[in-house]
Amino acid sequence: METVVSGIRSTGNLHLGNYFGAIKNFVKMQYEHKCYFFIADYHSLTTHPAPEDLHNHVKQVLVEYLAAGLDPEAATLYIQSDVPQVTELYLLLNMNAYKGELERCTSFKEKVRKQPDNINAGLLTYPVLMAADIIIHKATKVPVGKDQEQHLEMARTFANRFNRMYKKDFFPQPYAFNFSEELIKIPGLDGSTKMGKSENEGNAIFLADDPKVIRKKVMRALTDSGPTRKNQQRPQEIKNLFLLMKAVSEPETYSFFDQAYNDCSIRYGDMKKQIAEDIIKFNAPIRERILEISSDDSYLKKVADMGKEKAIDSASKTIKEVRQIIGFKRF
Ligand code: TRP
Numbered sequence: 001m002e003t004v005v006s007g008i009r010s011t012g013n014l015h016l017g018n019y020f021g022a023i024k025n026f027v028k029m030q031y032e033h034k035c036y037f038f039i040a041d042y043h044s045l046t047t048h049p050a051p052e053d054l055h056n057h058v059k060q061v062l063v064e065y066l067a068a069g070l071d072p073e074a075a076t077l078y079i080q081s082d083v084p085q086v087t088e089l090y091l092l093l094n095m096n097a098y099k100g101e102l103e104r105c106t107s108f109k110e111k112v113r114k115q116p117d118n119i120n121a122g123l124l125t126y127p128v129l130m131a132a133d134i135i136i137h138k139a140t141k142v143p144v145g146k147d148q149e150q151h152l153e154m155a156r157t158f159a160n161r162f163n164r165m166y167k168k169d170f171f172p173q174p175y176a177f178n179f180s181e182e183l184i185k186i187p188g189l190d191g192s193t194k195m196g197k198s199e200n201e202g203n204a205i206f207l208a209d210d211p212k213v214i215r216k217k218v219m220r221a222l223t224d225s226g227p228t229r230k231n232q233q234r235p236q237e238i239k240n241l242f243l244l245m246k247a248v249s250e251p252e253t254y255s256f257f258d259q260a261y262n263d264c265s266i267r268y269g270d271m272k273k274q275i276a277e278d279i280i281k282f283n284a285p286i287r288e289r290i291l292e293i294s295s296d297d298s299y300l301k302k303v304a305d306m307g308k309e310k311a312i313d314s315a316s317k318t319i320k321e322v323r324q325i326i327g328f329k330r331f
Contacts (some may be wrong), residue, residue, distance in 0.1 A: 017195030
């Protein structure tokens with residue numbers, strides 16, 4: 001059994017790509033490992049959200065993850081800003097995080113390029129906060145995508161540096177969690193290979209989308225003028241439709257349209273209608289729970305309080321030891 005930590009970005013609605021990517025695996029993992037999942041609201045402050053938005057974003061993400069199957073009894077599901085021990089460890093780690101290595105971080109360099117008017121110290125030290133998030137629970141596994149690999153490597157660097165500095169084998173090395181099941185990659189509806197990757201409206205289907213919106217988005221998905229030769233190669237946008245269908249439709253439905261493409265009898269309109277209905281069927285129970293949970297503030301409070309307590313339990317144990325190791329002492 002591993003100790004797993006994952007931070008969830010606190011903005012953006014969940015889409016089908018998120019579901020078939022990370023979330024489905026989180027749901028499975030929470031029963032097999034000791035999991036800490038948290039909503040990274042401190043991290044979101046680097047972009048200065050309005051106070052009235054901050055809480056709404058956290059709530060929406062919490063609601064959608066619960067609706068998608070995160071179990072607050074099995075996992076420790078908490079809000080980052082509820083656990084002050086994380087910020088203490090962040091401060092301590094900052095003393096041994098060097099300007100040069102932070103400036104070399106790819107995600108930082110990208111921010112410098114994209115938003116030169118808001119290069120704050122929080123952005124520069126983003127990997128330090130992320131390291132604190134992870135090692136505060138002495139995690140060994142972090143389920144993140146390729147884009148977070150460098151941050152994870154920095155977490156190992158900071159953990160190692162602490163161990164070496166104090167000559168203690170204290171923090172374990174956190175590594176990427178490799179899912180045993182193959183990830184299903186959901187493409188975008190605009191011909192892009194990954195849902196949510198492009199900013200195009202209509203690229204993604206959100207778990208909270210109502211049936212009307214789903215039908216509209218799927219019917220507008222990019223297609224070509226249809227196959228003209230038997231068994232011909234499929235262009236990306238057509239491959240995408242089939243990938244989507246594979247994820248949400250029955251295998252027989254999939255083979256029917258697969259066959260129809262190969263013998264050139266396919267009607268994209270029919271295929272899209274089918275995909276839309278199957279997505280609606282798939283989304284329905286999740287969407288229902290989203291509506292239900294978002295109007296149940298007492299349940300949300302219970303979940304947040306429980307997560308906070310469990311997370312502080314673990315974090316305060318680490319911090320107590322860290323303070324001792326560093327040399328803080330009571331008079
Ligand atoms: N940086 C991560 C992202 O952008 C979010 C995150 C913050 C995180 N702290 C973390 C992920 C700790 C894993 C572990 O998606």
